[in-house]
Amino acid sequence: MVYHLGKSDMKQYETNILIIGAGQAGLAVAYYLQSTSLSYLMLDKNERIGDSWRQRYESLTLFTSRAFSALPGVALDGDPNGYATRDEIANYFERYAQHFGFPVHLNQSIQTLEKTPTGFQATTTRGDIYSSDIVIIATGAFQEARVPQMSQDFVPAVRQFTAQSYRNPKQIPDGKVLIVGDGASGRDFANELSKTHEVLLATGRSRRLLPDRLFGKSIWWWLDKTGLLHARRDSIIGRIMQKTDPFPARGRRLQTLREKGVEVLPYLSSVNGNTVRFANGHVEQVTSVIWAVGYQDNSDWVAIPNTKDNDGNLIHEEGISPVDDLYFMGRSWQRTRGSALITGVGDDAHYLIQQIQKNRSKPTIMQGA
Structure with a gap:
């Protein structure tokens, strides 16, 4: 259920897991959380799911073909070898959240995220307070130009x-x-x-630019079958791909x-x-x-010691923060070449939920409590 919160709705919420960001990374995490007993809420600063895409340049198309641009559980309609447009992928994300009925609170921009004796507290610019045992920051790799x-x-x-x-x-x-x-x-x-x-x-x-097709098949088919799409960041081929x-x-x-x-x-x-x-x-x-020289983290709102390096970059190892119960999703090369791509967030989300369940020790809060 997607909630459009107004100015008069200032409230306090409690959940096991707070997901910050309802883009591709947050949606993939929510998909895998469905199979657990953990309660969760997802926050996004925009008015609609997919707005972070709608706000980009009008001619934008993905450089991954549609066959490799879908989140787990729901295919992306259209020519599988073609490339989705900006609005097409934005609308797909919106339909995806509606299809599964994810609990998403829109118009919620985080002012401060803090660690508390019992977990975490996120305060929004509207004054709402979200308390959780676990936080997943899923704001992705492209935050601030x-x-x-x-x-x-x-x-x-x-x-x-x-x-x-x-x-x-x-x-x-x-x-x-x-x-x-x-x-x-x-x-x-x-x-x-x-x-x-x-x-x-x-x-x-x-x-090194790649051909669109090779021997009659999409280059993404070849990258998938050869394992290059899943190349680990610390592997030899992964290090080469990061450079080129x-x-x-x-x-x-x-x-x-x-x-x-x-x-x-x-x-x-x-x-x-x-x-x-x-x-x-x-x-x-x-x-x-x-x-057009890349992006950087906007992490001023994360007021938790030991989460950032001296340049303000968020610290993690395969999405796991040195701070207990704090996780990340959608980071560039978080685990593999596909981590910051729509095609790769599903694998990373599945891995992250497995790690959360493995490390989980606190009692479960029922969804909607």
Whole structure:
């Protein structure tokens, strides 16, 4: 049951497990919790399940095919070899939660998560209090867009965007647009904007793009069958994949982008006013920039000692925090290559629930108590 909580509903809730985040990671955890006797509640800051996807750029499609973009228990409709759109996957998540009747409280943003003598207490910005024995932080790997310090060296006239704030080409003013970062999102932006703007793409580390299909089958079929999709982060192949960050090309190879008029350049080395300089000494003047250089944790609300490193990154080992009864889901390379992908969260969720049951010692609170 999905609850849309209003301002007048300030209450206190108690449950065995509090899941923070109702995206793919939180939904996968809830699926496996159904088979246990543990009570649970799921919180999400958005008005609708799937809104974190609806708020991203309009042309977004997954780079995993539909056959490898479903949560456990419910298939994703459509061509299994095709790629789901932003709204398609958002609506799928919403239907998924409704199908299983998960207890989700929407419009609930956590202000503070604290450890108590008996467990945990989460206080929302509305003043609601959630007490639990166990907390699973399932806010995922893409919380807050990273913006480099050099962004402050641009003059105000240069419009700046991130992978979170960019929606469509209409936002971008006339003139040259610089896209910093050539991961999947950066290449998507370059491909889309090449139709309407002069585009500069500042690349980063060397990347190995994969063919969409190989011998008549989706590359994801091959990655699954060869075990690469399930490569452990501490394995030799896992370490190689973390360095090269391979993903399907889908018409986004650098040479293809060049043919569409995108000027591909090495990494951005400095900024001065509206002038940008690249590692090869090339200089350009731009009117806008899109930062597509990855994401970072937003963990200020986690007020529990020993949960974060000196940079504020959440500490865990395969989703298990050094703090008793605190867990994580949906982290990049949490256990395998698939951990931050829809196709991999099911395996991680199953593993995590097994660990929780193994470590569980407190009595069960009935669902809805």
